[in-house]
Amino acid sequence: MTTAIQATDLTKKYGAKIAVDALNLSVEQGELFALLGVNGAGKTTTIKMLTCLSRPTSGDAFLLGDSVVSAPGAVKEKTNVSPQETAVAPNLSVKENLELIAQIYGSDKRAARTKADEMLSVFGLTGVTGDRAKTLSGGMQRRLSIAMALISDPQILFLDEPTLGLDVLARRELWAAIEELKGRVTIVLTTHYMDEAEALSDRIGIMSEGELKAVGTSAELMSKTGTRTLEDAFVSLATEPGVRA
Amino acid sequence: MRFLAFASRNRKELLRDPLNLAFGIGFPVVLLFLLSAIQANIPVSLFRIARLSPGVAVFGLSFMSLFSGTLIAKDRTTSFLMRLFASPLSASDFILGYVLPLLPIALAQSAICFVTSFFLGLSVNANVLLALAVLIPTAILFIGIGLLAGTVFTDKQVGAICGALLTNVAAWLSGTWFDLNLVGGAFKTIAYLLPFAHAVDATRAAIAGDYASILPHLWWVIGYAVAVAGIAIVVFKRKMSSDSM
Numbered sequence: 334m335t336t337a338i339q340a341t342d343l344t345k346k347y348g349a350k351i352a353v354d355a356l357n358l359s360v361e362q363g364e365l366f367a368l369l370g371v372n373g374a375g376k377t378t379t380i381k382m383l384t385c386l387s388r389p390t391s392g393d394a395f396l397l398g399d400s401v402v403s404a405p406g407a408v409k410e411k412t413n414v415s416p417q418e419t420a421v422a423p424n425l426s427v428k429e430n431l432e433l434i435a436q437i438y439g440s441d442k443r444a445a446r447t448k449a450d451e452m453l454s455v456f457g458l459t460g461v462t463g464d465r466a467k468t469l470s471g472g473m474q475r476r477l478s479i480a481m482a483l484i485s486d487p488q489i490l491f492l493d494e495p496t497l498g499l500d501v502l503a504r505r506e507l508w509a510a511i512e513e514l515k516g517r518v519t520i521v522l523t524t525h526y527m528d529e530a531e532a533l534s535d536r537i538g539i540m541s542e543g544e545l546k547a548v549g550t551s552a553e554l555m556s557k558t559g560t561r562t563l564e565d566a567f568v569s570l571a572t573e574p575g576v577r578a
Numbered sequence: 579m580r581f582l583a584f585a586s587r588n589r590k591e592l593l594r595d596p597l598n599l600a601f602g603i604g605f606p607v608v609l610l611f612l613l614s615a616i617q618a619n620i621p622v623s624l625f626r627i628a629r630l631s632p633g634v635a636v637f638g639l640s641f642m643s644l645f646s647g648t649l650i651a652k653d654r655t656t657s658f659l660m661r662l663f664a665s666p667l668s669a670s671d672f673i674l675g676y677v678l679p680l681l682p683i684a685l686a687q688s689a690i691c692f693v694t695s696f697f698l699g700l701s702v703n704a705n706v707l708l709a710l711a712v713l714i715p716t717a718i719l720f721i722g723i724g725l726l727a728g729t730v731f732t733d734k735q736v737g738a739i740c741g742a743l744l745t746n747v748a749a750w751l752s753g754t755w756f757d758l759n760l761v762g763g764a765f766k767t768i769a770y771l772l773p774f775a776h777a778v779d780a781t782r783a784a785i786a787g788d789y790a791s792i793l794p795h796l797w798w799v800i801g802y803a804v805a806v807a808g809i810a811i812v813v814f815k816r817k818m819s820s821d822s823m
Binding site: 384385386388406409410412413414415416417418419420421422423424425429432433434436437438439465481482485 | 580583584586587590591594595652656657658660661662663664665666667819
């Protein structure tokens with residue numbers, strides 16, 4: 334297995350506040366890794382550092398060999414992100430949104446059109462191809478947002494709380510779409526839904542107060558804490574002082 | 579050429595917003611008709627079309643700040659800009675992408691203003707083309723103000739600052755609605771320390787064929803345009819590399 338992400342002592346401080354504290358993490362290529370934590374645990378800050386949106390205060394992370402500190406341009410070429418809030422161009426049609434991102438990542442107009450058609454089909458968006466993004470439901474906008482993140486054929490995909498605010502059916506539909514990607518794309522997904530982390534991920538990292546408390550499969554985390562559910566394991570690890578992965 | 583895809587998106591976003599079209603095109607045209615109707619019914623020469631149309635053209639351009647500022651601020655607040663900041667787009671791609679689509683829109687707006695003025699008695703001659711060229715630094719000035727406001731403020735704040743404050747300041751201190759000599763004193767001094775009255779006077783000189791009077795006024799506008807655009811670019815680049823978008 335090749336390492337897709339290798340973070341070493343990755344730290345982010347805002348003044349005296351430590352948002353992410355010396356995070357050490359390794360994610361294999363093709364793995365779906367879930368970062369689980371409550372609000373303010375440091376998940377989004379970690380994603381921001383790994384996507385070169387925020388420069389680490391100290392430490393570094395290498396994405397397929399390129400440093401987020403010294404080679405952010407190279408990192409950006411092979412990654413893509415679906416931000417926590419739905420990030421679509423509201424007055425552009427669904428297809429135009431997809432073509433825009435494809436072209437920004439280097440596709441010519443023709444290739445962008447072909448890729449957009451493919452994404453429309455994969456994500457079940459063919460019925461709304463010409464609709465303006467702002468007219469879509471929350472679930473469909475989120476689906477479009479993820480399709481936009483995938484159209485550049487990223488080797489590493491970051492999904493920041495992809496199902497936040499969606500109803501049960503929309504969540505399940507998105508889970509199915511994410512499941513389809515497993516093995517082909519390295520995915521780092523942040524969530525605070527236990528069932529989501531358990532259903533989708535190969536391994537789970539539990540973050541609390543900026544620290545990565547534990548990493549493992551859900552079974553390993555339950556075994557480690559002597560609990561019977563992932564939620565109990567999470568509560569045990571997230572509230573236990575001094576524990577670190 | 580990634581910026582061309584981004585510029586195309588911004589052009590579509592701007593032109594597909596009916597409020598932009600109403601304020602950008604409709605409002606100046608309505609003003610021309612309204613003030614010309616007033617002129618036809620009063621004995622003094624307050625709104626002669628040769629003096630009025632350059633003023634309305636400059637006033638119309640002040641809406642470019644509102645359009646560009648709102649677009650950028652909305653991109654920031656909806657996380658769309660975060661998605662783009664994680665892409666391989668460079669700072670210059672962003673700036674060109676935001677500025678380029680606005681220039682032809684600004685020119686088209688001024689052209690519509692002059693064509694409308696032809697129907698209200700403005701002489702049809704080559705000086706109108708010169709006036710359009712003279713208005714380019716003014717367009718850049720207002721676009722720069724929008725870029726700066728959109729980078730710093732929220733879309734609601736941009737609405738208040740660029741939509742209400744700037745358009746009023748630009749109108750009152752430009753000498754469009756009344757002759758600045760009628761007020762004189764500190765008001766006139768302040769007006770001529772700012773670029774708006776100079777923009778109107780340079781355009782009026784172009785329309786009148788008084789070529790020698792263009793440059794002394796235009797240098798003021800060019801100076802302000804370069805300074806504001808420069809500050810906007812620096813602030814935008816800083817924002818791009820900072821943690822808070």
